[in-house]
Amino acid sequence: MNKLTIPLIFLFVLLNGQNLTELKDIKLRENQSSHSMILSLSESPEYFTSEIYKPPSLVITLPNVLWTKDNFFKISRNSSLYEFKVSTRTEKSGGFFTEVRLLFYSMPEYLIETEENDGEPVSLIITWPKIDHFPDAVQNEISGSVLTQSVSLNFKNASLANVVRLIATQNNLNLVLGSEMEETINISLEDVSLQTALNAILKVSGYDWFVMDNIIVIKPIDLELDGELKTKIYELKFVEAKKVQTALRGLITNRAIVIPFSSGLDELYLDRIMITDKTANFPAIETMINNLDQRQQQINISVKFIETTLSENERMGINWSLRTTMYSPVLEQGETSVLSEQLDQLKTAQLSLPAVTAILDILASDNSAKLLQEPQITTFNNSTANIQIGTSIPILVPQGEGSVFGTNPYTFENQNVNIALNVLPRINGEGLISMKVDAAIEAIIGYTGPNADRPIVSSRSTKTNVMVRDGETLLIGGLIFEDDSKSQSRFPFLSTIPIIKTLFNSRSLENSQRELLIFITPTIIS
Numbered sequence: 385m386n387k388l389t390i391p392l393i394f395l396f397v398l399l400n401g402q403n404l405t406e407l408k409d410i411k412l413r414e415n416q417s418s419h420s421m422i423l424s425l426s427e428s429p430e431y432f433t434s435e436i437y438k439p440p441s442l443v444i445t446l447p448n449v450l451w452t453k454d455n456f457f458k459i460s461r462n463s464s465l466y467e468f469k470v471s472t473r474t475e476k477s478g479g480f481f482t483e484v485r486l487l488f489y490s491m492p493e494y495l496i497e498t499e500e501n502d503g504e505p506v507s508l509i510i511t512w513p514k515i516d517h518f519p520d521a522v523q524n525e526i527s528g529s530v531l532t533q534s535v536s537l538n539f540k541n542a543s544l545a546n547v548v549r550l551i552a553t554q555n556n557l558n559l560v561l562g563s564e565m566e567e568t569i570n571i572s573l574e575d576v577s578l579q580t581a582l583n584a585i586l587k588v589s590g591y592d593w594f595v596m597d598n599i600i601v602i603k604p605i606d607l608e609l610d611g612e613l614k615t616k617i618y619e620l621k622f623v624e625a626k627k628v629q630t631a632l633r634g635l636i637t638n639r640a641i642v643i644p645f646s647s648g649l650d651e652l653y654l655d656r657i658m659i660t661d662k663t664a665n666f667p668a669i670e671t672m673i674n675n676l677d678q679r680q681q682q683i684n685i686s687v688k689f690i691e692t693t694l695s696e697n698e699r700m701g702i703n704w705s706l707r708t709t710m711y712s713p714v715l716e717q718g719e720t721s722v723l724s725e726q727l728d729q730l731k732t733a734q735l736s737l738p739a740v741t742a743i744l745d746i747l748a749s750d751n752s753a754k755l756l757q758e759p760q761i762t763t764f765n766n767s768t769a770n771i772q773i774g775t776s777i778p779i780l781v782p783q784g785e786g787s788v789f790g791t792n793p794y795t796f797e798n799q800n801v802n803i804a805l806n807v808l809p810r811i812n813g814e815g816l817i818s819m820k821v822d823a824a825i826e827a828i829i830g831y832t833g834p835n836a837d838r839p840i841v842s843s844r845s846t847k848t849n850v851m852v853r854d855g856e857t858l859l860i861g862g863l864i865f866e867d868d869s870k871s872q873s874r875f876p877f878l879s880t881i882p883i884i885k886t887l888f889n890s891r892s893l894e895n896s897q898r899e900l901l902i903f904i905t906p907t908i909i910s
Contacts, residue, residue, distance in 0.1 A: 405429055407451045407482055408505055410470060414514070419465065423484065423508040425449065428498060431508065440491040444510070449482040464488050464515045469556075486510070531579040531595070531667075538572050544589055547571070548602065551581070558599040565591070565602070579664065594663045613639065615660040618670075619647075623677045625654035631676055635668055636661050681765045681908060683809045683817065686758075688903040689773075693752035693896060694864070735857045740903065743859070747901075756900075757803070762909065766810045774802030774826070777839055801826045801841055809906050817906045818851045819858065825900055827865045842866075844900075854908045863900040 409424040425446075434443045451472045467487040474480045492512040499507040533555065539547055545565040552559040555578060567589045573581055582600075586593055592605040620628065625644030632642060640661035644654040659669060735743070747753040756773075763769040778796040808820040823846050830840040844863045852858055 405446075405449045407446065407449050407470070410468075410484075416514075418511050418514050420509055420511045421465075421468065421486065423510075424505040425508060426505060428500060428506045429508060431496075433496065435491065440488045442486045442488070442491070442494060442510070444484040444486075444496075444508075446482045446484070448480065450480065451482045464490065464492055464512065531577065533578050534575050535578050535581050536574050536576075537581060540570050541568050542570075544569050544585070547585060551578070552600065560599055560601045613660055614663045614666060615658065616666065617656060617658045618673055620655050620657065620673075620677050622679050625657040628657050628673060628676055631672060632659070632669065635665075635672055637665055640665075681811055682762050683765060683811070684760060684762045684907045684909055685769045685771075685807050685809065686760045686905040686907065687771060687805060688758050688901075689756040689803060690747055690901045690903070691754055691756055691898055692747060692901065693898055735859055737855065737857075740857045740905075763809065766808070768806055768808045771805040771807075772802055774800055776800050777828075779838055799839065799841070801828055801839070805902070807904060807906075811908060812851065815854045816851055817854055817908070818849070819904070819906060820849050821858070821860070821904065822847050823860060823863075823902060825863050827898070827900075829865050852906065855905065857903050857905045860902040860904070861899060863902070865898045865900070866896070
């Protein structure tokens with residue numbers, strides 16, 4: 385309200401012979417179940433009310449009532465009322481009125497009544513129910529919306545303190561300055577957020593700022609104040625807290641503390657995260673968390689381990705041309721040669737469903753081929769699927785140096801023979817899936833020891849990075865194991881007669897090769 389307004393109002397009242405009603409004071413009162421605002425007036429007023437939907441507001445208009453303390457607003461954090469404003473306005477006709485505007489988080493039920501006592505000011509009392517708690521998101525809504533408003537600034541050789549005061553006044557913000565701020569600045573900003581403007585104006589001059597209960601506090605950048613830091617706990621629905629912690633490293637300040645933890649007794653899965661950081665940094669932190677905490681796609685990994693014995697003509701690996709000719713079902717002209725050309729001499733191949741079906745038919749027709757295992761596992765996108773299958777073989781081994789009676793104690797130790805497969809799938813878009821595959825294969829290729837009871841284990845491993853289409857199959861081959869087996873045949877009785885027993889004993893050494901084929905089919909679960 386202009387300083388000339390009050391004298392003009394007094395003059396208008398005197399000339400028109402009207403009684404002047406004055407709004408003397410405003411108080412907030414709280415009891416066990418309600419909050420109240422008390423307007424103290426010199427006389428019983430005439431008033432009317434109106435409600436505004438957005439933001440939820442109650443407006444009380446008092447005709448011919450004067451508020452002499454200039455336009456006023458105050459932040460309230462004690463109830464559903466977060467702010468109230470008082471102003472006196474003039475009308476074109478020369479009249480005037482005072483407006484009291486109450487801004488709520490949500491519009492409550494309210495009661496307005498007048499109270500008159502002899503010798504005391506008249507009280508206009510507005511009462512609404514008490515609400516004990518508001519979610520943080522609601523409490524921060526007002527300050528957050530103000531900080532995102534667009535502003536344009538253009539100053540030359542202006543006092544930094546005056547620029548900040550002007551910004552606070554224009555945006556109805558409370559302001560606390562931590563020092564004299566004698567610097568001058570030149571600044572030209574066009575259509576930027578209030579938060580960006582404050583960062584640009586203050587940080588370049590060696591100041592920092594934060595919001596505390598809708599009050600902007602400005603301080604030297606190396607000074608620490610209570611209230612500058614804020615702590616919040618977030619419940620994560622889909623993403624693990626450690627992944628959020630890693631993602632926030634480049635966003636949080638050097639004073640931040642981030643602690644992932646579990647809501648239960650089991651610490652294997654951390655679904656909560658506690659963050660302490662500067663208040664002004666939390667909008668960016670919450671945006672990052674919301675972007676990360678999304679439902680993740682899943683991928684089913686279907687695997688077939690098929691072992692086949694190589695023939696004499698396949699010492700360098702499976703001869704697909706030969707097997708296609710011998711075992712393949714009747715195909716259309718040209719399909720057989722195309723399939724064999726694709727697979728011959730290859731250790732890995734990407735196969736469509738018809739090609740996989742044809743290969744499995746060929747292997748099924750070969751009596752030496754057998755399906756070892758057919759596991760399936762489902763994992764999240766960009767999470768490793770681990771498959772391990774194997775056999776534990778007990779082996780008799782001696783213990784110590786033996787007893788005084790010449791006997792050696794023996795015990796059994798287990799030797800594991802495993803097939804381990806680790807697949808890290810990642811959805812790339814356009815129906816493509818990239819996979820990082822790490823396979824380690826162990827197999828028994830013979831036995832040794834005095835009693836030929838200790839297994840000889842051979843190991844093979846392969847690593848590859850490939851990309852296949854959703855539902856297509858990756859074939860890994862070339863994992864060849866060689867078996868050497870010894871056999872002895874004897875002719876009964878004659879094989880034990882000295883001198884001639886060698887004529888009735890025969891020994892043979894058989895050598896065979898086996899190749900392991902791994903079929904990996906990733907499928908996106910919609």
